[in-house]
Amino acid sequence: xxxxxxxxxxxxxxxxxxxxxxxxxxxxxxxxxxxxxxxxxxxxxxxxxxxxxxxxxxxxxxxxxxxxxxxxxxxxxxxxxxxxxxxxxxxxxxxxxxxxxxxxxxxxxxxxxxxxxxxxxxxxxxxxxxxxxxxxxxxxxxxxxxxxxxxxxxxxxxxxxxxxxxxxxxxxxxxxxxxxxxxxxxxxxxxxxxxxxxxxxxxxxxxxxxxxxxxxxxxxxxxxxxxxxxxxxxxxxxxxxxxxxxxxxxxxxxxxxxxxxxxxxxxxxxxxxxxxxxxxxxxxxxxxxxxxxxxxxxxxxxxxxxxxxxxxxxxxxxxxxxxxxxxxxxxxxxxxxxxxxxxxxxxxxxxxxxxxxxxxxxxxxxxxxxxxxxxxxxxxxxxxxxxxxxxxxxxxxxxxxxxxxxxxxxxxxxxx
Numbered sequence: 411x412x413x414x415x416x417x418x419x420x421x422x423x424x425x426x427x428x429x430x431x432x433x434x435x436x437x438x439x440x441x442x443x444x445x446x447x448x449x450x451x452x453x454x455x456x457x458x459x460x461x462x463x464x465x466x467x468x469x470x471x472x473x474x475x476x477x478x479x480x481x482x483x484x485x486x487x488x489x490x491x492x493x494x495x496x497x498x499x500x501x502x503x504x505x506x507x508x509x510x511x512x513x514x515x516x517x518x519x520x521x522x523x524x525x526x527x528x529x530x531x532x533x534x535x536x537x538x539x540x541x542x543x544x545x546x547x548x549x550x551x552x553x554x555x556x557x558x559x560x561x562x563x564x565x566x567x568x569x570x571x572x573x574x575x576x577x578x579x580x581x582x583x584x585x586x587x588x589x590x591x592x593x594x595x596x597x598x599x600x601x602x603x604x605x606x607x608x609x610x611x612x613x614x615x616x617x618x619x620x621x622x623x624x625x626x627x628x629x630x631x632x633x634x635x636x637x638x639x640x641x642x643x644x645x646x647x648x649x650x651x652x653x654x655x656x657x658x659x660x661x662x663x664x665x666x667x668x669x670x671x672x673x674x675x676x677x678x679x680x681x682x683x684x685x686x687x688x689x690x691x692x693x694x695x696x697x698x699x700x701x702x703x704x705x706x707x708x709x710x711x712x713x714x715x716x717x718x719x720x721x722x723x724x725x726x727x728x729x730x731x732x733x734x735x736x737x738x739x740x741x742x743x744x745x746x747x748x749x750x751x752x753x754x755x756x757x758x759x760x761x762x763x764x765x766x767x768x769x770x771x772x773x774x775x776x777x778x779x780x781x782x783x784x785x786x787x788x789x790x791x792x793x794x795x796x797x798x799x800x801x802x803x804x805x806x807x808x809x810x811x812x813x814x815x816x817x818x819x820x821x822x823x824x825x826x
Contacts, residue, residue, distance in 0.1 A: 428608035474740035522563040530556035555588030590641040596621035597646035693745040724753035729779040748793035752786030759795040769798035
């Protein structure tokens with residue numbers, strides 16, 4: 411009767427909060443010992459409680475085993491344990507403990523990676539005995555499935571352990587489709603081509619005619635590694651045909667010797683422009699309009715003669731291809747060749763690429779169109795890989811708010 415008086419004569423909606431029902435139950439004389447039954451169901455309405463992160467992980471693992479391959483294919487815990495463990499199979503009890511929603515045990519990260527590897531491809535169950543398929547042989551679609559499931563499970567594990575939520579690093583040079591990818595560089599003017607770049611030389615080498623060849627070689631190898639089954643080609647701007655511009659396109663280098671870059675820039679309408687400037691006769695500078703005023707980003711030179719380049723400026727842009735929105739356009743650009751190399755290495759350097767990918771994921775989590783203008787330190791003629799997490803490395807970025815220049819670089823120009 412007390413319940414009816416408190417709630418009314420009609421059955422309630424099933425959306426009552428757990429806290430509200432607990433408070434009501436404790437007010438009922440003699441029902442303290444039956445509190446759990448009152449909480450579990452009132453007039454047949456189940457009380458919805460928030461599942462803990464550990465429960466969520468356990469439920470997700472169970473759902474993968476029972477539902478991932480559809481209603482007609484359900485793995486037993488023993489079969490899954492054997493597949494995950496390989497030569498050292500996991501016991502049924504171990505898999506069951508991970509799926510136990512009342513008192514789940516947390517698996518080690520390596521086993522969650524094995525889950526992601528197993529459920530990323532249907533080839534795992536193609537044979538009579540389910541098995542792990544080598545990641546190195548994944549198709550682009552399987553690799554994308556693996557990455558997504560891996561990140562999801564590791565995030566659930568981190569939450570279950572009470573660890574701070576981690577920003578999942580993306581892999582900007584991994585493409586989850588059939589491609590192709592074409593890297594486009596400028597062709598050097600004839601007066602800049604050395605002896606080995608001349609066709610009549612017995613030692614003619616075609617790459618000697620390419621601008622930014624260092625950046626090209628660095629990036630081509632990395633993209634091939636990330637997409638082993640995909641066609642990845644490189645061409646100089648004069649060799650580019652219409653079909654080359656309808657896949658994933660990567661523009662390497664600036665507008666100085668690359669008409670393709672100049673034309674693509676006209677199509678994209680980026681907030682950053684590149685143009686000739688009397689303060690930088692050796693390379694075209696970047697300019698941004700901020701609050702109605704133009705800010706230029708220039709390289710820096712040593713004070714002693716002969717002057718040496720000590721800081722360049724690089725640009726990294728990722729956006730949908732304006733000629734095919736199902737593919738991407740990426741620009742790796744710089745005032746000089748060191749800036750181009752630095753922009754490329756920001757996402758290929760094995761020591762810094764993951765950190766920089768996390769920066770991109772954190773700043774542009776749901777945006778496929780972004781750009782970063784960055785400082786490139788030059789030491790003994792070599793471009794150092796930029797670390798986006800270090801203050802003053804990122805000079806300007808979009809679509810988020812621009813990064814303010816450091817003290818002494820305010821005003822219409824920011825000399826770099």
